[in-house]
Amino acid sequence: MGLPELQASDFPGAAPRELAHPEQRRRGRSLWIRLALLAAVFVAVPWLLYDRFQQAEGERQELLLEAVRERGLVVAKALEPTLTRADSVPVFRLQEELTRFAGSGVNLKLLFRPTGAEGGFFYVAAAPEVRPDALERERALLADMGVLQKLADSCAGTVPLTRRVELPGQAPELLTSLTPIQTPRGCWVLVTAESLAGGRAHLGESYWRLPEVQLAAAVYLALAFLVFAILADVFLSIRGFAATARAVARDRADARFRESTGIAELAPVAAAFDRMVDRLRAAARSIRDAAEENAHAFKTPIATIRQAIEQMRRRVSADDLRGQRALTAIEASLERLDNLVAAARQTERGAADLLDPPDERIDVSEIARGLAAQFQKMLPADAPHLVARIADHAIARGGASLIEAALENLVENAVGFARHNVDLVVKLVDGRVEVCVADDGPGVDAQDLPRIFDRYFSKREGARAEGGNQGLGLWIVKRNAEALGGAVTAKNADHGGLVVVMTLPRG
Structure with a gap:
């Protein structure tokens, strides 16, 4: 009675249960996972710090600008009596008054629009003094911003500004406020600006344009590049080690x-x-x-x-x-x-x-056919009948002696316990070479099944004779299969007997 052909799905090549946890630990310690975490840290840290520092720098600049605006209001209040009697005050006295209040990085400019006049404002004085062409440029800038028109319509309410102005022949400045002063003769406007000379050159600029921020970003990018360059060297060395190991x-x-x-x-x-x-x-x-x-x-x-x-x-x-x-x-x-x-x-x-495994293309079909013919000649008449179903060109990678020893021990083990038949099946399954040997003997007790590949383990009854490899045969099969990058599994067949399946990498 022949045995039914076995399917690969009957013998999943699952790893032993005790190896699951170490495998999970190795995946948890993967360098790729750590590299991804490191990259996430390198992305998250500057984003978080930039947001916090930008907020702090914004608050610092706002306090400074607010102080300058408040100073403009105070100066405007102080100038109001003088401007109210402007008819009796010479223009040069207005210049002196502005100079008295200017200084410490604060620039003041005074504009005037007579009551009932059409058009824009006229520059009257500036402290420190500014060339006429620079004054005209700044007046045109304020007009383009629409601020002067707004003041001309109402001449009431301070207009806060944060506008950087590049004036020819002098340091850039940051306009901080326009304070109107209403008098019977017209509307005066006091322009308050912060000089950007010296350490204040970046006041009012975007946070990322500050020199210290750009320097910190450059250092941080250099650090990131160095870290990832080191990791790249390590990865390349590991890949080189792996390629050498395969060679x-x-x-x-x-x-x-x-x-x-x-x-x-x-x-x-x-x-x-x-x-x-x-x-x-x-x-x-x-x-x-x-x-x-x-x-x-x-x-x-x-x-x-x-x-x-x-x-x-x-x-x-x-x-x-x-x-x-x-x-x-x-x-x-x-x-x-x-x-x-x-x-x-x-x-x-x-x-x-x-110790020194060969890596050759081995025709498992040819080895299996030769082994089957040899056993059929050697077996006596009353021995079990060996049935071989061998696919053509089942090529595996490895060494001929390892594969031959594994096949021989598989068949010897099955013949030693079979009653009537032994099936030897060689086929290609999912890109791997599968060798299945099944007998119709007594099988293995369920509690002993996990141990049958242990060295010197042999408890099956009914063996015909003691061979030279008693207790070693299936251990040799497992050792050789794993050395070739394959695996071996066993189970009791439903109709009785033991079924052993060995899988090898395809060549």
């Missing part, structure tokens, strides 16, 4: 970690990685050499014992039952010893491949 996995001897980073502080780390890779490769070569040497060393005495047994069998008569049983026991033990030597050689080569 090392592909068995490229010229791949060196030291050449993948330009950061001096990471050079010792890279050198340590290079030394580690060199030692691992040297250890892998030593293990492979030792495996071949040990197998060859055991091969000669085993062959000698076989020849001696043949000589002894000729000398022991068929009636000597004890002698015949002894020879049979020796032959069985010798066969087991031969299997153990082969298993040890395979295990050592697998261990070498784990």
Whole structure:
């Protein structure tokens, strides 16, 4: 009775439960997440500080301007008696009066519009003195602003201003207020301005144009650039390390970690990685050499014992039952010893491949077909029937010895416990190579199922014989699959028996 073909969805390649929390912790400590948080801080901090400092600077400037406006009001009140009797006061006396109240960075200008006159205002005096062309320019500016027309209509109420004026031949100034003074002869206007000479050059400008703000912004941007440049170097070095690691996995001897980073502080780390890779490769070569040497060393005495047994069998008569049983026991033990030597050689080569894993395109279909043919020849007549359904060109990346050892142990484990049939299925699923081996044996107790891939674990009853890898077979499968970047899962089939699925990265 054949087993139904299994679907990939029956065996989700989920990570073990105990790895979920460490994986979550690694995601929580991701450099990308921290980089995003750092970028958010770099954006938020200047925005918050700029808003607060701008508000404080605005309040400071408003207090200063208000003080200047108040001074203009006081000066206007002080000049009102003089302006009321302007007919008897010479113009030069008005100039002296303005000069008396001006100073400490405050500029005063006096305009007059006679009662009933049409047109604009006339400049009368200024303190400090201003050239006529500069006065005319400022008068035209006030007219363009519409302020003079408004004052001419009512000549009442102080008009607060914050207008920067660039006058030829003198320091720029900031107009702060226009204070009207109504007299019988007409309307006088006192223009109050703040001189922007010296430390007041940026009064009234936008906050972001202040030199200290621009300097702070430049320093902050330089700091941000430096921080992100350092992070970029770290990221590039990590990517270089990753690329070198992939090259090392592909068995490229010229791949060196030291050449993948330009950061001096990471050079010792890279050198340590290079030394580690060199030692691992040297250890892998030593293990492979030792495996071949040990197998060859055991091969000669085993062959000698076989020849001696043949000589002894000729000398022991068929009636000597004890002698015949002894020879049979020796032959069985010798066969087991031969299997153990082969298993040890395979295990050592697998261990070498784990230390220095090859990265080749391996045709799993070809290996599986050869293995199925070999088992069908070796299995006795009363053994379970091996049914192979193998897709063409199932190419995986890895080492042939690791894949072959994993497949062989999967089939050996299934044959050892099957009653009638063993199904071997190789196919491509979602861009990966999937190998499924199912038997119709007794299955595994539910409480033991999570442990079947542990080393030396073996509790299934009904095995036909003790193989060289008893308790190690499924452990070797798991070890090799994970070394190749794959995974292995197992579950009891609904109809009975055990189903093991191994997935490998597609080449």
